[in-house]
Amino acid sequence: MPHLSREPLDPGALLEAARRDGDGGLALFVGVVRDNNDGRRVTEMEYEAYEPMAEAEMERIEAELAGRFPVVRVLLRHRIGRLRIGEVAVVVAASAPHRDEAFAACRAGIEEIKARVPVWKRERGPDGSVWVDPGAPLG
Amino acid sequence: MPHLSREPLDPGALLEAARRDGDGGLALFVGVVRDNNDGRRVTEMEYEAYEPMAEAEMERIEAELAGRFPVVRVLLRHRIGRLRIGEVAVVVAASAPHRDEAFAACRAGIEEIKARVPVWKRERGPDGSVWVDPGAPLG
């Protein structure tokens, strides 16, 4: 199943895909493009990936989360391409019998994506464009 | 805005309703009917509410969460009526500039609903029907 998509992501559909009939608690994280970053106005965000590795890494994260949270089914998706404000860049859907595990696995899913999946974004705004570096040293 | 609904809830639409253009992190909790409870098979769950108070209590929770989490917009919805397995009973949508606050407010939202909103559910299955009492003393 492809984890990277050039087409718009559908968070509700992913949540339903994660659900099994024994599940009662579903947690979802959705990352969207916002209209500002580090005090700069943003009009568009362009995502790119090292595609085969990003696919493989998201599969590995899903497999690891299945080991850490055996009662949860977690599904991950990342969008690539040019996104406007409010468009969905990333979705983590976690479905479990109860809410504790769903929240924990959902949170772990987005943290792992941010730490490991080779995706970059170029921010565009009135002042030009810049590659976003969330961990850049200040100053 | 009515927080109680006899019609099916749409989690994705609620999440989009919570989003503002400055938000980048959206967290959602969805409670659905599962096919078992306390070891009994469940085929249907019937939700009822003390409707005017449930409405008022959900409004009060939203207002309190706006105070506790000023950067987050939280929206709450609860379904009433007869629901089949997998149907959505409750939705908490939390939208924030960043994910930490979105997750925290979303979690707080579902905890407050469970603790305070006057809603009950009658479980139906092959062995008959019973009012669910999550806090019943064992034995």
Added chain:
Amino acid sequence: MKVRILFFASLRDELGDSRSVEAVEALPGETTVAALREAVAALSPAAARLGRRLLVAVNERYATDGDPVRPGDSVAFLPPLAGG
């Protein structure tokens, strides 16, 4: 004094949607949540068994034992909640 009380879920199955209940006055034309708790426990073994797990709302807000209840108030007895 007489107070009409709303019931829900398991209590409604037993007692109906609502009942008019006689409660001891604390002041003229005023009773308390505690007095209504006693009256309802006398009416229903299930309510008596739930004891403090039975919540009381006056005018759509949670109320505690000392809170006053006056004619015209909307009083509800709420079995343990099961929302979500």
Added chain:
Amino acid sequence: MKVRILFFASLRDELGDSRSVEAVEALPGETTVAALREAVAALSPAAARLGRRLLVAVNERYATDGDPVRPGDSVAFLPPLAGG
């Protein structure tokens, strides 16, 4: 030995999609991630500035300095990630 290296994001803007880079052999027909790091830092001031914040993947898995690189391996230099 020659190794083809893939670049992304800011590094790709500077160096192109990929380049063939000359790296010191550690064993016959084998170099290391560390040797490739040195070669890339020599090629690009931006890469040198990123230092340890530049991640390296060999065959689509993260690699550390001591890891071997052989002909045919797919080697990528990854600027700080910004997914999500």
